[in-house]
Amino acid sequence: EPEVTQTPSHQVTQMGQEVILRCVPISNHLYFYWYRQILGQKVEFLVSFYNNEISEKSEIFDDQFSVERPDGSNFTLKIRSTKLEDSAMYFCASSVWTAGVKETQYFGPGTRLLVL
């Protein structure tokens, strides 16, 4: 069964450093998402991406964040200058949405980011 994959599974970085989290969505999916879950809190939406542009973003997704689909398979989340409060589990999700087909988002295993 196809699945969403994410790398790395864990990343430790120093405050102020840039990090790039990588995701490979399910191959025929067209909609891509990033969510995050701060330890002990609920999963929060960050951004959605379709047709090489951002469809929707949350208040969390400020200028420090960016997303990119650099090739036909990868989908990345970049945090330019990490802060302590960026420490969280980051989930990538993908879905296929076509007219008449209801959307279901499938999640990757997550990348646990720790900012020191």
Place this chain on the structure above:
Amino acid sequence: AQSVTQPDIHITVSEGASLELRCNYSYGATPYLFWYVQSPGQGLQLLLKYFSGDTLVQGIKGFEAEFKRSQSSFNLRKPSVHWSDAAEYFCAVVRPTGTASKLTFGTGTRLQVTL
């Protein structure tokens, strides 16, 4: 704005006992409804979903959920819990628009299973 409430933060049940996890949503129209499960250190796995039609939906691992429009609820049930069901369970909703849309999650219910 849509919101999801899971009133039970933590539930403990004995193995073999029945389970019901509560979920209430607030939205102007009926959203699409989902239950996801997160095992320790793992990602989010889809258990089941409701879009329309039959209000009782079956999912994986023996779970089912019932949509009740009058109560704005989508409670998850399992008749007999197994120790491997210990995990965190998230209810989520999506706005039924004409395009893809973000999931809004509840705060989750942590299930502990005693032997």
